[in-house]
Amino acid sequence: MSTTDFAARLRNRQPVLGYWSVIDSPVSTEWLAHIGWDYIALDLQHGLIGYDGMLRGLTAIDSAHGPAGIIRVEANDMTPIGRALDAGAAGVIVPLIDTADDAARAVSATRYPPAGVRGVSVSQRSNRYGTVADYFKIVNDNIAVMVQIESSAGAKAAGEIAAVDGVDGLFIGPSDLAAAFGHLGNAGHPEVQDAMASVYAAAKAAGKAIGTLAPVEADARRYLQMGATFVAVGSDLGVLRMATQALNDKFRGPDAVPIAAQY
Numbered sequence: 001m002s003t004t005d006f007a008a009r010l011r012n013r014q015p016v017l018g019y020w021s022v023i024d025s026p027v028s029t030e031w032l033a034h035i036g037w038d039y040i041a042l043d044l045q046h047g048l049i050g051y052d053g054m055l056r057g058l059t060a061i062d063s064a065h066g067p068a069g070i071i072r073v074e075a076n077d078m079t080p081i082g083r084a085l086d087a088g089a090a091g092v093i094v095p096l097i098d099t100a101d102d103a104a105r106a107v108s109a110t111r112y113p114p115a116g117v118r119g120v121s122v123s124q125r126s127n128r129y130g131t132v133a134d135y136f137k138i139v140n141d142n143i144a145v146m147v148q149i150e151s152s153a154g155a156k157a158a159g160e161i162a163a164v165d166g167v168d169g170l171f172i173g174p175s176d177l178a179a180a181f182g183h184l185g186n187a188g189h190p191e192v193q194d195a196m197a198s199v200y201a202a203a204k205a206a207g208k209a210i211g212t213l214a215p216v217e218a219d220a221r222r223y224l225q226m227g228a229t230f231v232a233v234g235s236d237l238g239v240l241r242m243a244t245q246a247l248n249d250k251f252r253g254p255d256a257v258p259i260a261a262q263y
Contacts, residue, residue, distance in 0.1 A: 022047030091144025
């Protein structure tokens, strides 16, 4: 999916199904890109990926000519946002958005002047090192901006945040939201689910997309039924952990196949 296609589908609230990557491995990221996901999100906030890893990951994603490469940046700051976009990200997920002003600052960091404050480089990866014709005229309209709601303040201000021009979607961090409401480790608590439902309603009222990370299948299906249109349904580290643990248990657990002591 091209950058333009991803932004358009997000703005039209067409479903996009994605995958979360926290492992700094271009090999595993490249394989994920070939599976058929609509987007792959590289996590620089909580993952193991640094700037060089992000660049390798985006290159691996692009090699598959399929999904969009999305970056969850470390902070709502123009420097990491600009570096992610210069590296070729189709869009960014910006964490810790509590107010409409926070959201406006995030959007501004993704736009070149006079629409925003993004720093200008005439030769970087996102414009194919200076070879894309009219890049500066078209790029502002083709960057997807998703802002993350993960606090009680953010949930309460979701309507104002969603109304900010340039915000394409709200992204809920269920674990952080649970912690903010005093239910650390229990995103399924009714109070947390009620807060999430209110954010979904605010996004719908504003005509904006809503999404989340939901590696548990039942959660993902519930959020999709609630109206989520961009959902990451698994993560590379989570699937690796579960699959390898299951394999180990198969050979070491109570039902394990005996291993011959000698041949």
